[in-house]
Amino acid sequence: MTTIKILWVDDEVDLLKPHIIFLEQKGYEVSTRVSGTEALEAIETELYDIVLLDENMPGLTGLETLHEIKEKQANLPVIMITKSEEEYIMEEAIGSKIADYLIKPVNPNQILLSLKKNLDHSRLVNAKTTSDYQREFRKIAMDMSMINTYEEWTQLYQKLLYWELELENVDDSGMFEILSAQKTEANHQFCKFIDKNYPSWFEDKNEDAPLLSHQLFKNLVAPLLKNKEQVLLVVVDNLRYDQFKVFENIINTHYKKIQEETYCSILPTATQYARNAIFSGLMPADMEKRHPEYWLNDTEEGGKNMHENDFLEAQLKRLGLSIKHQYHKITNENSGRKLEESFKTQKDNDLTVIVYNFVDMLSHSKTEMEVIKELASTDKSYRSLAVSWFKNSPLLEMIQRGQELGMKLVLTTDHGTINVTTPSKVIGDKNTSLNLRYKTGRSLSYEDKDVLAATDPATIKLPKINMSSSFIFAKGDLFFAYPNNYNHYVSYYRNTYQHGGVSMEEMLIPFAVFTPR
Template sequence: MGWYFCSGFKIEVMENRGTILWADDEIDYLKSHILYLQDKGYNVLSANSGEDAYDIFIKENIDLILLDEMMTGMDGIETLKKIKKVQPEIPIIMITKNEEEWLMEEAIASQISNYLIKPVNPTQIFIACKNILEKVEIQSEHIAKDFLSKYQSFNQKSEDAKSLQDWFEIYNDLCEWIVKFDKVDDVNLSNLLDEQFQDTDKKFNQFFITEYKNLLSDNKTKQMFTPYTLKNNLIDDLKNGNKGVLIIMDCLRADQWKLMSRSLFSDYKIDTKYQSSIIPSTTFYSRNSIFSGLFPLELYNHNEGLYNEMIKIESNYNKFEHDLLREQLSRNNLDHISNNYVKVSSYEYGKMLTKNINNFKNIDLLCIVVNFIDILAHSRSESGVLKEVLTDEASYRDIIYSWIENSWFREVLNEIKKWQRKIVITSDHGSVMAKKPIRLKAYKDVSPGVRYKIGKNIKVKDKYALRMENPESYMLPIIENNEDYLIACDNNYFVFPNNYNQFVKRYNNTFQHGGISMNELIVPVATLNPK
């Protein structure tokens, strides 16, 4: 409703809430319903046959169609199908006296938005129309109002955070808002949420830098990190004779998982908790820790030869994950159980796994590593086309959601569901959008990552990164004397002064990992049990 001022008079003007086409061969008996909708601000066009309805639909700009099923001539179902061929996304409400199940199924198969049984009253029609035409706007207003009402209390919550669990809960809440705000078309509110996230992330950085060594030295909080993935989620089940599946989705973040999991709720009971990756938050360190059940220093001390073999060349970084898994099972007195390891790094291998997945049905522990999200993140920095498609965090989430809906991975999950066993889905680390280039000086043999560096005589201002002067206190091995670990904070990334502009052009606004941020370190651990 709006107001219009003319010559000193204030005239009430009803805003047009949308144009509705109502087709019914007894349309003359529905005048009171039409007047009610018009009083509510809708523009209503009427037709007394399917043929007339189709002609009006072609000529006019229609937002919603109310369609009677039992009309003479072209009936409602036929009209529905004809209209959908022209505009598949047009919302249609089917109205009928017929309650037979076959008709409902055919209408639903033709993608109707709602189904109403006659007689219908004006209020019922109004609510159905409002729900379709204004649902997004109503939801957006509610989300915005809810967010603003909790804004101050949320800021206080991040100020008061004292434990890693506190940060898990804060990050979970933020990710909920982020996913909800994908539906809100309000730049100012989105900017407010983004500012709140960045401010909260800085506080998390301060907490993590200050407390990380203490968290690792405490036997209880130590178990909140990725090396305890199997121990916390599957070891007891395996000891009790139950089978399980561990799926590690490389580079999966909590906000992405929240959207992905919506696709799975119809098939699974899902319980999502969180754990922390270790630093550097990279595949080499964190995923090897998941399979070994050991922090990097423990793995080095346990098997120095294997560790040195792993770091010899990049292709060896995660080459021995199945060996590490078998060793962890042995340390937990589970040598006797059958286990298998599958890594999927391409679409072709994914389709092959779909065909062969039931070959693993009798395996006690099946571990699957899925590299799609990590490959997508790295490919974006190399591909101009992907940069056009993945313009921001929301588009990244949408692509991943579309993938889980339509990919080989969903087919594999559908088959595993039939096995009736526990599935654990987690990640080794997440990613952050790199936005602030930081100049760094170091010897040439420094490691290549842009969010972390390992090498000698690395020079950078301390406010931009965590310098690990005693790596062993961070549960990291010293491979060479005087070697430093440097971990980027916030959304910083390291570049050398030489070819500075070239590197900034390549890496700015790309998804990276290895540093300290909530998006990189706090990863979901979801337990899925088939319904």
């Protein structure tokens, strides 16, 4: 193991001899200098891992020395040590990106803790995170075998996501593979749970049913409006729960979260069904019945999500909400910029709705563009790509504008998405729907073990294209492939993000309310 080299700069360095001996006994190599000028000369000729810097020195002050060090070696960590507790010195030092700030007199263990925190942090965190997950692994496996309610599934899924986010920075691919296998098994059990329980959720007065897409607006958004809150409702299409969690860290700069729920996307977990259900407050079969002028089935020509605002207006009327609202659908960067630039025009709205299609476009473009496919080859890289976009997006700027106008922020999505890896053969006629994760049509032929089948769509409130139509939904990370040109098709779509089927990633959906900071 390479010896860690410390440069300690203090005009009274002779008084620090006991501290230096203590650190050398711990295996550190300590060099000393008595002025800022000597320190700057030292870092020109020697490579140091960290600098301990006194603030109050003759000649160059500690702060002046700090600025010079950062100009020469921006990534060299500096721990400032000072007798002064003046706030402006702390702020100046912190603003210059110091590694730590210690007040004299310091004892050797304080120095040691700061060194470990800055130099050994990654290794210590990796070891702790790995050992913690190893302990949790057995508990998760036991919990999984006993889960029989939707609430328990949401808790387990969030626990798995917590460990996924914790382990993604740990340099131990073996641990991540174990977690991936555990997620796969969890999805296998979750599909069994959905297969057994989903139809019963549409029975009258089923107290075990979770909140579903068509109930979301009435149950969680409408109460805010009835309470005379100004609401900015952002629906980021195709947003996974893990992406939501890291988006939340960015939003927290401007908003404070006051409520978080997990609702369940209806099947199919596809925009045409799930998002229309949110805005209409109706299940697809009821949308077709009540609003035939707006609803289109899979095989009919035309855009399937062209009437979300019409559906929303009809729902507001049913709920007795006479409010001023505007609806915006953002499908490209230019339309996002235009809305952001004119956002002040939304200030008098009771409800401003923004449907943002970026994550959906990204997941679909992944199948079309090799560069995107490379950049988003795993959940971790897909998450990172989405976060990078969000930080620089018009959407984040709109959220900032909403905060400035005092709007409550509601952030959610219509369904998630899953990285598909395993093909499942399906055969249907020319009128069978095209989605890779669900199919609807007549005389479908498929592998029973791979699908959740609804031979009578009416039982789960879905419309029938014709009298003998049925729906099938792919389980886990499966995707449907036709026998014709099978190998090319499988190669093209394997390891792409798709939605429409049954998985925790697609069905367990975040909903959060934030209040302006």
